[in-house]
Amino acid sequence: MAKIDDSVKKKVPELRFPGFTDDWEERKLGELSNIVGGGTPSTSNPEYWDGDIDWYAPAEIGEQSYVSKSKKTITELGLKKSSARILPVGTVLFTSRAGIGNTAILAKEATTNQGFQSIVPDQNKLDSYFIFSRTNELKRYGEVTGAGSTFVEVSGKQMSKMSIMVPELSEQQKIGSFFKQLDDTIALHQRKLDLLKEQKKGYLQKMFPKNGAKVPELRLAGFADDWEERKLGEIGTFKNGMNFGKSAMGHGSPFVNLQNIFGKNIIDDSNLELAESTLKQKKDYSLIKGDVLFIRSSVKPSGVGEAALVTKDLPNTTYSGFIIRFRSEIDMDDNFKRFVFGSKKVRNQIIARATSSANTNINQDSLGLIQIGLPSFEEQQKIGSFFKHLDDTIALHQRKLDLLKEQKKGFLQKMFV
CATH class of the missing domain: 3.90.220.20 (DNA methylase specificity domains)
Structure with a gap:
């Protein structure tokens, strides 16, 4: 088997939007963005807290793509008394300690605690959703690069040295917009699924009698006898x-x-x-x-x-x-x-x-x-049929959601270098 020359690197993705033909370039993340850490003002001083500035902790960064309201806020004075900095809209928050690599995009100016090394894209060089869509690469790099005796942590200096392949900005924006639309569709299906599961939970509580009750709170039409x-x-x-x-x-x-x-x-x-x-x-x-x-x-x-x-x-x-x-x-x-x-x-x-x-x-x-x-056998059948239909609908939405996630996984593999 012939040895592959490591110096020859793939410079275009497998799947590409029409109109783009130029090779992608290898760049350092720090050349395309600023990497900004966070900070925490003294928790014992009430003058630093409950202000107008959103302040994020890593636990708040989950499945959602965009975040716009934090659980805690700090004041202007709190900001000055910490190493935290105001981050602009479009910043990609990146958790840099244990639980490395959770990401979200800021939809509103905010700051973070020291559990982040956030990516502030240079708007002339890097599209926010383009880099956000590369969460898996960011996470992998952070986990491999991070070091620490007590817990794994990746520094801003280390993050800035990460090598990534990028196309021209207009192609980045096209790719970012595509994945944003896909993520929005996934989020919509997830909300529908969560709502259906909550509805089922509510029906299970109301369509079967509670302790001491002889009939349920909510009943299908045509039935009146005690259970x-x-x-x-x-x-x-x-x-x-x-x-x-x-x-x-x-x-x-x-x-x-x-x-x-x-x-x-x-x-x-x-x-x-x-x-x-x-x-x-x-x-x-x-x-x-x-x-x-x-x-x-x-x-x-x-x-x-x-x-x-x-x-x-x-x-x-x-x-x-x-x-x-x-x-x-x-x-x-x-x-x-x-x-x-x-x-x-x-x-x-x-x-x-x-x-x-x-x-x-x-x-x-x-x-x-x-x-x-x-209840009577006939009422049992009606109740059973009602919940079966609900479960079938939940299963259908789950399959759609799983399919969308699989499609996204495929696109991620084919649309980046």
Whole structure:
């Protein structure tokens, strides 16, 4: 294999806007911008705080592209009594200590504490969103370059030495504008998704009766009868799963583990692990349509008792010893089961009855005492159908969001040198 000459570097991106043909140039970040650190006025002097100047801490820099209102503010006097400086609109905030590389663009003049080395672009040489879109490169450089005995930190001097490939300003602006539009679309879809999840949370609280109530606060039209209060132990049976040795894992028949339940309410059989099980075990630990699997033991306390519905018969499939199977002996709508066990009333009962040692646990006896409200089968179907539609809509928005993020990842790889 011929050795590649390291001196020959790629000078144009794989994907480019029409009208641009010139090679990109290698420049130092400090040649294209000023790198500005931050500072903190004395926290014991009230004259320095609650002023008109926004003052950012690293924890405030998250998923959003633009920031325009900080949690804390300082006064003019506070600014003078610290090493902080006013940063103009368009500055790319860059966290330079533990948690290196979180970025955001200032949409309003502000300053920061000393946890930043912020990039103030020279408007004649560097586009703000162009450099902001290169967060992954900035982060990687900061993590590799940063040093410190107590914690990793990258200095402004180090940041200014970072080499980047850049085109002429007009092409930078075109690229920056493209990624801004893409980020705005992603943010819009994220807000829609978050809103739908909040709506679902609200409906789960209002469409199932609270403690002591015989009807829910919010009800679908056409239903007026009281719900019947039943204990799970009265309406079905429980069975703990089985534990497999290390040598039995990774081959054999499908096996439901905790990860197939956490954060879900249905069992997706398309990505199950495998475990070597006998014919008797397959029979004893069978899974059929309508079964509900509860997490029996969880490192995370909030995970105990999470439940997921088995939506179809799963022949030859077994389940983990950290799971309890509930099999209803009365007619219950499957989709109703899928959501009733995520309602606040049921979750509160499970958390209250769970015990803690190394893990947080719930057993069959405790689950058997959990009380749920049961409306008529027809109302169960309506409620189940309502929440299924809501979950399907959430899943659709999640897929759209994931696709947009994947597209962005692809563009980032192809549109920069």
